[in-house]
Amino acid sequence: MSQKPLLQINHLKTSFRIGDEYYAAVDDVSLTVNENEVVAIVGESGCGKSALALSIMKLHQPENTKIEGEIIFNGTNLVPLTIEEMNKFRGKEIGMVFQDPMTALNPLMRVGQQIEEGMKNHLKLSKEEMKKRAIDLLDKVGIPNPERTYYRYPHELSGGMRQRVVIAIAIACEPKLLIADEPTTALDVTIQAQILDLLKDMQKEMQTGIILITHDLGVVAEMADKVAVMYAGEIVEFADVETLFTNPLHPYTRSLFNSLPSAEHVQDRLHVIQGMVPSLKNLPRKGCRFADRIPWVDRSAHEENPEMREVEKGHWVRCTCWQHFDFPDEAEVKSYAIT
Amino acid sequence: MVKFIIKRILAMIPQLFILSLLVFMLTKAMPGDPISASFLNNPNLDPEVIEELKEKHGLNDPWYVQYTNWIKRLLQGDLGVSYVHKVKISKLLGERFANTVVLGAATLIISYLIAIPLGIIAGRYQDSLADKLIVGYNYFSYAVPLFVFALLMLFIFGFRLGWFPTSGSVDPQVTKGTLEYYLSRLHHLILPATTAALLSTVGTIQYLRSEIIDTKYQDFVKTARAKGTPEKYVYNRHILRNSLLPIAAFLGTDIVSILGGSIFIEQIFGYPGIGQLFISSILQRDYSVVVVLVMLSGFLAILGTLLSDIIMSIVDPRIRIEE
Amino acid sequence: MPLLKVENLKVYYPIRSGFFRLVRDYVKAVDGISFEIKEGETYGLVGESGCGKTTTGRTIIGLNKATDGHVYLNTNGDQVDLVKLSRKEFRKYRQDIQMIFQDPYSSLNIKKRVRDIIAEPLRNFEKLTPEEEEQRVIDALEKVGLGPDSMYKYPHQFSGGQRQRIGIARALVINPKLIIADEPVSALDVSVQAQVLNFMKDIQKEFNLSYLFISHDLGVVRHMCDRIGIMYKGRLVEEGTAEDIFENPQHLYTKRLLSAIPNINPKKRYENQRLREQINREFVEKSREFFDEEGRIYDLKPISSTHSVAIP
Numbered sequence: 001m002s003q004k005p006l007l008q009i010n011h012l013k014t015s016f017r018i019g020d021e022y023y024a025a026v027d028d029v030s031l032t033v034n035e036n037e038v039v040a041i042v043g044e045s046g047c048g049k050s051a052l053a054l055s056i057m058k059l060h061q062p063e064n065t066k067i068e069g070e071i072i073f074n075g076t077n078l079v080p081l082t083i084e085e086m087n088k089f090r091g092k093e094i095g096m097v098f099q100d101p102m103t104a105l106n107p108l109m110r111v112g113q114q115i116e117e118g119m120k121n122h123l124k125l126s127k128e129e130m131k132k133r134a135i136d137l138l139d140k141v142g143i144p145n146p147e148r149t150y151y152r153y154p155h156e157l158s159g160g161m162r163q164r165v166v167i168a169i170a171i172a173c174e175p176k177l178l179i180a181d182e183p184t185t186a187l188d189v190t191i192q193a194q195i196l197d198l199l200k201d202m203q204k205e206m207q208t209g210i211i212l213i214t215h216d217l218g219v220v221a222e223m224a225d226k227v228a229v230m231y232a233g234e235i236v237e238f239a240d241v242e243t244l245f246t247n248p249l250h251p252y253t254r255s256l257f258n259s260l261p262s263a264e265h266v267q268d269r270l271h272v273i274q275g276m277v278p279s280l281k282n283l284p285r286k287g288c289r290f291a292d293r294i295p296w297v298d299r300s301a302h303e304e305n306p307e308m309r310e311v312e313k314g315h316w317v318r319c320t321c322w323q324h325f326d327f328p329d330e331a332e333v334k335s336y337a338i339t
Numbered sequence: 340m341v342k343f344i345i346k347r348i349l350a351m352i353p354q355l356f357i358l359s360l361l362v363f364m365l366t367k368a369m370p371g372d373p374i375s376a377s378f379l380n381n382p383n384l385d386p387e388v389i390e391e392l393k394e395k396h397g398l399n400d401p402w403y404v405q406y407t408n409w410i411k412r413l414l415q416g417d418l419g420v421s422y423v424h425k426v427k428i429s430k431l432l433g434e435r436f437a438n439t440v441v442l443g444a445a446t447l448i449i450s451y452l453i454a455i456p457l458g459i460i461a462g463r464y465q466d467s468l469a470d471k472l473i474v475g476y477n478y479f480s481y482a483v484p485l486f487v488f489a490l491l492m493l494f495i496f497g498f499r500l501g502w503f504p505t506s507g508s509v510d511p512q513v514t515k516g517t518l519e520y521y522l523s524r525l526h527h528l529i530l531p532a533t534t535a536a537l538l539s540t541v542g543t544i545q546y547l548r549s550e551i552i553d554t555k556y557q558d559f560v561k562t563a564r565a566k567g568t569p570e571k572y573v574y575n576r577h578i579l580r581n582s583l584l585p586i587a588a589f590l591g592t593d594i595v596s597i598l599g600g601s602i603f604i605e606q607i608f609g610y611p612g613i614g615q616l617f618i619s620s621i622l623q624r625d626y627s628v629v630v631v632l633v634m635l636s637g638f639l640a641i642l643g644t645l646l647s648d649i650i651m652s653i654v655d656p657r658i659r660i661e662e
Numbered sequence: 663m664p665l666l667k668v669e670n671l672k673v674y675y676p677i678r679s680g681f682f683r684l685v686r687d688y689v690k691a692v693d694g695i696s697f698e699i700k701e702g703e704t705y706g707l708v709g710e711s712g713c714g715k716t717t718t719g720r721t722i723i724g725l726n727k728a729t730d731g732h733v734y735l736n737t738n739g740d741q742v743d744l745v746k747l748s749r750k751e752f753r754k755y756r757q758d759i760q761m762i763f764q765d766p767y768s769s770l771n772i773k774k775r776v777r778d779i780i781a782e783p784l785r786n787f788e789k790l791t792p793e794e795e796e797q798r799v800i801d802a803l804e805k806v807g808l809g810p811d812s813m814y815k816y817p818h819q820f821s822g823g824q825r826q827r828i829g830i831a832r833a834l835v836i837n838p839k840l841i842i843a844d845e846p847v848s849a850l851d852v853s854v855q856a857q858v859l860n861f862m863k864d865i866q867k868e869f870n871l872s873y874l875f876i877s878h879d880l881g882v883v884r885h886m887c888d889r890i891g892i893m894y895k896g897r898l899v900e901e902g903t904a905e906d907i908f909e910n911p912q913h914l915y916t917k918r919l920l921s922a923i924p925n926i927n928p929k930k931r932y933e934n935q936r937l938r939e940q941i942n943r944e945f946v947e948k949s950r951e952f953f954d955e956e957g958r959i960y961d962l963k964p965i966s967s968t969h970s971v972a973i974p
Contacts, residue, residue, distance in 0.1 A: 087568070
């Protein structure tokens with residue numbers, strides 16, 4: 001596998017305005033995606049994973065958003081670019097797949113037109129060439145009868161078929177990087193499996209780098225080469241997928257695994273993480289951000305300014321508290337219970 | 340599509356029938372009658388003569404006899420005769436109807452010409468100074484009563500500045516059919532049409548503004564931007580087209596409101612159209628005319644909703660007309 | 663005697679067309695399904711969107727009208743067929759069955775205080791003095807682990823998990839015997855989901871509740887359910903204990919559904935993908951063995967004392 005970095009995110013901080021103040025939803029995130037590599041970013045709602053994805057494409061409302069730090073794509077820092085300059089990358093170098101195929105397509109445009117729009121923006125092709133390419137793409141993403149689907153409107157297709165169209169749009173100009181933001185969350189399991197398999201096949205064939213945003217650890221296990229776990233705007237753990245699934249270290253990662261009901265082995269009770277995810281306005285900005293949710297771990301176990309450290313080769317964990325963390329028994333949890 | 344339209348038109352028949360019955364009975368329930376009304380200022384007339392005239396015109400028959408007679412004639416294409424003007428209603432309507440349609444169409448066009456760009460600016464540059472000014476104008480046009488504003492316009496541009504004529508639909512001295520004639524008509528049209536248009540933009544602006552604000556944040560707009568589509572096209576191809584849908588749906592009902600809206604404007608600007616005729620007919624108890632006019636507006640209302648449905652089915656692929 | 667016995671339930675929606683809106687055909691949302699729920703048991707109804715699982719739940723509670731079949735509810739030793747009851751008679755039994763909805767954000771009226779939300783079923787079914795009502799609301803809140811001070815708050819002041827618990831408190835307040843839970847955790851994050859699931863298990867034990875658990879998430883279903891029915895195209899394709907279904911699936915559709923669950927073990931991903939491909943091929947090749955000439959799913963046939971499969 002090639003190890004040439006495709007995207008390098010350095011100290012990225014994305015802040016949103018609430019009232020007159022800016023609050024960082026992504027706080028000091030650094031991450032590298034190599035060519036031909038699938039990096040999953042996993043976390044619960046509000047952890048900043050989607051904000052991170054949109055920051056790379058600069059798709060936030062500019063009047064309410066502040067992006068600081070560096071996003072270096074193939075040698076170009078995207079952060080200072082204007083929208084016009086950014087448009088040279090969007091769709092051409094970086095493609096994006098969105099969560100909800102029901103709303104991600106323009107209801108008034110035919111499927112074919114929507115696929116061709118990206119080509120029109122970036123490639124100098126004739127009408128016939130574009131049409132041929134669009135039909136080829138529809139075929140490639142596994143849509144039966146692509147010639148007819150080319151003329152269809154989105155509402156005439158099922159959710160799974162629409163998501164295939166969304167993927168066809170994203171790969172229309174053969175981007176080097178694909179950002180998939182919860183690409184299967186809105187779909188049924190059998191359709192989810194088909195879409196994941198499709199993404200895997202595409203990735204192998206086109207050698208694309210993929211950033212996969214998801215809350216579903218199962219999807220991560222099926223797709224990713226490397227995984228970044230995000231909590232409260234920060235990456236708390238980063239490792240290759242097998243390491244993370246066999247030897248998760250950060251208390252948050254371990255808690256997530258323990259709260260997951262599984263179809264494979266049955267347990268009576270699931271682990272419940274204490275308290276709740278803090279809102280953007282109330283994110284703890286100092287110390288270990290997960291400390292409040294593991295109150296039985298002694299304060300001294302946390303670092304004052306928690307940093308990502310490489311604890312084994314390629315396995316990074318934030319804060320020192322993981323060395324002192326263990327799950328308490330249930331009675332103990334109850335005594336800390338906050339409702 | 341053709342089948343659908345025929346079906347809808349067939350469905351109109353019972354609706355119109357009920358409407359006609361209702362209107363007919365209401366006019367009969369109104370106090371007074373056209374014969375008495377036309378001799379109101381003539382106390383010397385023998386009441387027996389009035390009775391005789393009433394009998395002759397069938398006004399003393401029970402209402403259902405009068406109604407069936409009227410419907411029979413209507414089905415033969417005979418709208419009846421105006422008691423007051425003593426001419427066939429079809430003749431009375433002819434020119435006035437054309438006038439009203441021209442005025443209404445002009446109002447609608449001017450209204451859209453103002454409202455659509457303003458709505459787009461307000462929606463796209465939400466909370467900017469321009470947006471605030473446009474919203475301010477909206478509140479103003481919503482709050483100001485039509486007759487106050489119309490009188491003001493008439494006073495300023497008609498009387499004080501003398502730019503536009505203050506009554507009529509055409510200069511009576513020009514010959515019909517010449518270029519001069521059409522220019523004169525246009526000249527007479529501008530002031531009433533602009534006045535009505537300025538006050539009727541409120542719905543369109545408000546709707547378009549909030550539709551654009553809504554559409555701006557939709558996922559498919561993100562998809563469009565993620566393809567690297569320039570902002571110009573993001574707005575024209577994606578946001579605007581989707582935002583104009585409800586406006587298109589209103590077009591049908593807007594066309595109908597031409598008739599209703601014309602009443603005040605025509606009265607104030609002395610513009611000889613349907614609205615003016617409607618008011619004078621009510622005042623003079625000219626039932627036969629009132630009934631026909633109400634029927635006409637009812638017919639247009641039903642036609643308007645049909646038109647809206649057809650327009651929607653053309654502009655929005657999600658709405659398909661079945662059979 | 664089971665608490666609830668559904669027998670050959672059918673819910674058809676007419677397709678009308680033409681000038682006189684004549685019924686030309688039917689959408690068979692639920693097409694003859696039968697199952698039983700015992701007291702204190704959790705029965706899982708599983709399937710993908712459009713399979714009829716939600717319609718089944720809504721029909722049992724009277725939100726949809728059954729076209730045919732029976733829904734017998736056991737009340738104090740008597741069996742009442744809910745399908746046969748008039749709307750008015752049904753009300754008497756409605757308090758035995760309550761429902762929890764998928765989205766805690768939209769199923770609670772945001773303009774009402776928690777007290778009024780929870781008291782709503784009480785006001786519908788019982789005549790209480792304000793003091794009695796308040797006590798019942800406090801009790802219900804306590805059951806779901808919320809303090810009495812939550813009574814005067816509004817739904818937006820709570821987190822997603824807490825809101826779902828308010829929904830459960832509303833269902834619990836009139837002491838139902840059966841709770842129909844329609845995708846109760848699908849809108850929640852994993853950690854919150856765990857909280858709600860644990861909690862549902864706790865109150866089940868405490869009050870001997872029965873659940874009809876409707877879900878598409880097989881992990882959650884395995885965790886929660888004693889017995890499971892797999893639905894596809896308005897019919898049951900397989901029914902059995904959780905173990906029957908997960909360890910020994912027989913119907914092609916069940917296998918396909920199970921193979922689609924992402925495997926939490928990254929080492930097995932290619933193996934899984936191949937398995938899925940193979941099952942998808944079989945699904946086309948062997949469809950005659952599992953669907954009749956009209957493409958309809960066969961009736962269930964028992965293959966063990968607990969396990970039934972739709973085969974010819």
